[in-house]
Amino acid sequence: MNTEVATMDNLVGPLAIINKTPLREIRAEHTDRVVRRIVDKQALLRRLDVAAFQSAH
Amino acid sequence: MPGRAGGAAGEAHPLSQFVLKVHGRCDLSCDHCYVYEHADQSWRTKPKIMTPAVALAAARRIAEHAEAWHLTRVRVVLHGGEPLLLGPARMDELISQVRAPIEAVTRLTLMMQTNGVRFNPEMGDVLKRHGVRVGVSLDGDRAANDRHRRFANGAGSYDQVRAALALLRRPEYRELYAGILCTVDVRNSPERVYAALLAERPPQVDFLLPHATWDSPPDRPDGSHTPYADWLSAIHRRWLADGRPMRIRLFDGLYSTAQGGPSGSEQLGADAVDLAVIETDGRYEQADSVKTAYDGAPATGLSVLTHPVDDVSRLRPIAVRQHGLRNLNAVCQSCPVVRQCAGGLYAHRYRTGHGFDNPSVYCPDLRVLIDRTADERSVHHASVKPEEISTADVISQIASGFGDEATIGWLAEQQRSVTRALVSATIDQHGPTSGWAALAEVEAEHPDAVRRVLAHPYVRAWAVGVLRADDPAGMPYLGGLAAAAAVHADVRLETGVRIDRGVVALPTVGTLYWPEAVTAAARITVDRGKLWLTGPGHRTITVDLAQPGTTAAWQPARWITLDGWRVRIEDGDPARDCHGWTPADRLDEHAVGRWRDALTEAWRLIGAELPGYAPALRTGLQVIMPLAPDPAGKQRAATAMDAFGALAATQVGPAELAVLLVHEFQHAKLGALLDLYDLHDRDSDAQLTVGWKPEPRPVEAALQGVYAHAAVADVWRLRARTDPRAADLFAMYHRWTTDAIAALRGTDALTPLGTDFVDRLAATVRSWKS
Numbered sequence: 001m002n003t004e005v006a007t008m009d010n011l012v013g014p015l016a017i018i019n020k021t022p023l024r025e026i027r028a029e030h031t032d033r034v035v036r037r038i039v040d041k042q043a044l045l046r047r048l049d050v051a052a053f054q055s056a057h
Numbered sequence: 058m059p060g061r062a063g064g065a066a067g068e069a070h071p072l073s074q075f076v077l078k079v080h081g082r083c084d085l086s087c088d089h090c091y092v093y094e095h096a097d098q099s100w101r102t103k104p105k106i107m108t109p110a111v112a113l114a115a116a117r118r119i120a121e122h123a124e125a126w127h128l129t130r131v132r133v134v135l136h137g138g139e140p141l142l143l144g145p146a147r148m149d150e151l152i153s154q155v156r157a158p159i160e161a162v163t164r165l166t167l168m169m170q171t172n173g174v175r176f177n178p179e180m181g182d183v184l185k186r187h188g189v190r191v192g193v194s195l196d197g198d199r200a201a202n203d204r205h206r207r208f209a210n211g212a213g214s215y216d217q218v219r220a221a222l223a224l225l226r227r228p229e230y231r232e233l234y235a236g237i238l239c240t241v242d243v244r245n246s247p248e249r250v251y252a253a254l255l256a257e258r259p260p261q262v263d264f265l266l267p268h269a270t271w272d273s274p275p276d277r278p279d280g281s282h283t284p285y286a287d288w289l290s291a292i293h294r295r296w297l298a299d300g301r302p303m304r305i306r307l308f309d310g311l312y313s314t315a316q317g318g319p320s321g322s323e324q325l326g327a328d329a330v331d332l333a334v335i336e337t338d339g340r341y342e343q344a345d346s347v348k349t350a351y352d353g354a355p356a357t358g359l360s361v362l363t364h365p366v367d368d369v370s371r372l373r374p375i376a377v378r379q380h381g382l383r384n385l386n387a388v389c390q391s392c393p394v395v396r397q398c399a400g401g402l403y404a405h406r407y408r409t410g411h412g413f414d415n416p417s418v419y420c421p422d423l424r425v426l427i428d429r430t431a432d433e434r435s436v437h438h439a440s441v442k443p444e445e446i447s448t449a450d451v452i453s454q455i456a457s458g459f460g461d462e463a464t465i466g467w468l469a470e471q472q473r474s475v476t477r478a479l480v481s482a483t484i485d486q487h488g489p490t491s492g493w494a495a496l497a498e499v500e501a502e503h504p505d506a507v508r509r510v511l512a513h514p515y516v517r518a519w520a521v522g523v524l525r526a527d528d529p530a531g532m533p534y535l536g537g538l539a540a541a542a543a544v545h546a547d548v549r550l551e552t553g554v555r556i557d558r559g560v561v562a563l564p565t566v567g568t569l570y571w572p573e574a575v576t577a578a579a580r581i582t583v584d585r586g587k588l589w590l591t592g593p594g595h596r597t598i599t600v601d602l603a604q605p606g607t608t609a610a611w612q613p614a615r616w617i618t619l620d621g622w623r624v625r626i627e628d629g630d631p632a633r634d635c636h637g638w639t640p641a642d643r644l645d646e647h648a649v650g651r652w653r654d655a656l657t658e659a660w661r662l663i664g665a666e667l668p669g670y671a672p673a674l675r676t677g678l679q680v681i682m683p684l685a686p687d688p689a690g691k692q693r694a695a696t697a698m699d700a701f702g703a704l705a706a707t708q709v710g711p712a713e714l715a716v717l718l719v720h721e722f723q724h725a726k727l728g729a730l731l732d733l734y735d736l737h738d739r740d741s742d743a744q745l746t747v748g749w750k751p752e753p754r755p756v757e758a759a760l761q762g763v764y765a766h767a768a769v770a771d772v773w774r775l776r777a778r779t780d781p782r783a784a785d786l787f788a789m790y791h792r793w794t795t796d797a798i799a800a801l802r803g804t805d806a807l808t809p810l811g812t813d814f815v816d817r818l819a820a821t822v823r824s825w826k827s
């Protein structure tokens with residue numbers, strides 16, 4: 001059983017592989033981690049999509 | 058003896074995790090299963106299923122406990138036996154019973170651990186409706202899995218489990234997929250097991266050491282001293298070389314504990330284990346893994362029907378495990394890796410006559426694994442160092458408030474990789490398109506042309522849109538990217554595109570405008586400096602790129618050059634509509650001229666007044682996206698986290714624009730950093746009171762606000778001599794920033810990295826006070 005505390009995620013390793021792989025050869029296994037962190041709802045529950053500013057007048 | 062649940066061992070503790078045995082039997086008979094195959098045989102006397110009445114009683118106990126202890130979150134794991142044996146209708150009813158009382162008082166996270174054999178769309182829909190995330194057990198490739206995970210008739214379960222995983226990967230269920238639980242058998246090839254697990258594309262893998270105690274030690278074939286460490290290290294090296302494509306809890310935990318963080322697992326590290334198990338009949342038990350120890354080991358003699366959770370938390374074996382290192386045996390206490398290992402899994406310490414007061418029976422493996430993992434990690438880092446900037450450098454650069462060109466350039470590079478990953482994921486989700494084939498073809502010969510186009514900030518926004526909406530209608534956008542790349546590379550290309558409300562974007566090259574604002578399929582051809590767009594009614598628009606200037610049908614990209622760098626005005630790409638406010642329509646030359654004048658003067662002001670912010674802007678800002686004016690004439694500006702390098706704003710004067718550029722780009726920098734690293738617990742419910750908004754803000758919004766307002770405080774500090782409003786404005790922004798930093802430090806929502814970031818930022822801000 002796992003404890004509730006999550007250890008920190010970090011995308012740097014997966015991105016380094018994607019950066020040097022031609023588009024056609026990028027494998028879904030390698031993009032999954034990026035998709036989960038950037039796109040999936042689970043991760044986005046509390047993410048800020050847009051920082052918006054509007055002046056008072 | 059550890060005591061059959063022992064007596065009361067002191068004060069009650071809050072427990073936040075509960076394993077519900079919703080079904081007491083299993084459709085597999087795995088020979089390594091701790092429920093049926095180990096010392097404790099109590100399952101034989103327990104009811105087969107948990108009734109809704111017991112589930113409700115359990116939920117009420119959990120709710121009453123959560124309320125009394127003010128728990129902000131409770132996790133319930135639906136477990137068995139095999140929980141899916143309950144079937145969709147019963148499962149639906151049971152989960153409804155569980156949710157209602159708990160959700161009335163706290164936040165509930167629901168998980169399920171299953172063998173997957175019976176997972177089907179009907180069950181998937183039930184679990185999705187209730188937000189249950191699913192972990193599936195799979196031991197590797199067919200040979201590895203079917204070595205143990207077999208039906209009673211001896212047939213293997215590999216095909217059924219893989220079918221379940223395939224279903225979990227489908228877009229409609231992807232959010233349910235929590236990961237794979239793999240029990241280690243050192244007779245299996247670690248390389249093959251790793252490859253098989255990776256092929257299932259799990260968000261996370263948990264490796265479980267087989268259950269063993271000092272009375273029945275683990276299998277160590279071939280006389281090897283540390284076969285489990287050797288096996289796991291082989292996987293660790295492959296995983297590192299692969300760029301850590303999935304999370305592996307064991308290794309992530311070791312990395313984390315090496316830096317003093319949590320381990321995230323009961324197997325390693327001294328995280329408090331605040332867990333109780335509730336059996337099908339409502340009896341409380343301890344963690345299942347304790348079953349390996351001796352018959353009846355996990356029993357507590359208490360039940361949800363008669364006892365509150367507090368009574369369970371007082372029992373000695375549960376209470377002892379609340380205290381991590383303090384209650385460990387003397388050998389572990391003096392071990393050099395005790396902070397990372399903490400005696401391993403509790404159950405693995407058992408020895409008749411000594412109870413659990415021993416090191417783990419896996420001690421030699423754990424010791425070697427911990428040291429070796431650290432070594433392998435540093436060797437790996439040393440070998441890739443030239444391409445990487447260290448996390449500490451990035452954090453300290455960004456937290457200083459500015460960020461030098463190398464750091465921002467590196468962040469921008471990471472963003473481009475994110476875009477590549479997401480574009481490629483759209484193909485995985487929706488299938489290849491002609492635009493994709495064309496883009497990949499251009500890339501094969503002219504990779505720089507494709508890089509230039511994929512650096513367009515709105516490519517990511519587009520990709521996120523089609524991935525999230527799960528709608529392939531937007532896929533022909535890729536044709537526009539391919540056409541733009543073909544223009545840069547000066548190669549011939551023909552591919553499908555979509556006219557989107559009258560527009561076809563060729564990012565970084567220009568925008569085609571169809572005579573009517575229709576949405577329709579079209580074809581584009583690029584050849585020797587010319588474009589042809591053929592759309593509805595077989596009409597064709599022809600553009601000669603060699604001809605300068607604008608026509609009704611063609612708007613070449615417009616750049617504003619600012620001493621040695623340039624930004625583009627983006628007023629065409631439909632994907633730009635991601636900033637929360639309506640974009641301005643196509644700009645005429647006068648409007649662009651006004652932007653040019655304002656930006657040129659704003660850039661001069663930044664150079665003169667705020668030079669510390671200039672390198673980051675010059676390196677990272679690519680696009681200004683004009684917004685439609687606010688009806689009341691207010692200034693508007695926005696940064697979209699899915700469009701690094703783009704800034705959206707209404708037209709303003711140069712002095713205001715200079716502040717907006719600095720302010721908004723702070724959001725972009727921090728957003729890019731948060732894409733990569735966890736500065737805060739993404740699951741935190743904390744809400745912070747901040748000066749700049751009347752309503753409390755979640756952690757990420759507060760962090761973003763602090764970072765941007767710190768820069769605005771800096772702007773007014775630096776304008777102290779030139780602007781009479783500066784002193785008051787500086788004081789206000791400075792107060793907002795310092796108060797919010799204190800509030801952030803007061804939550805437990807920051808990770809160690811986040812704490813470091815905030816502390817560095819606080820130091821920067823403090824230095825301005827004088």
Ligand code: SF4
Nearest residue numbers: 389392398400417420
């Ligand atoms: S490596 Fe052995 S002695 Fe050290 S903490 Fe782990 S189990 Fe205890």
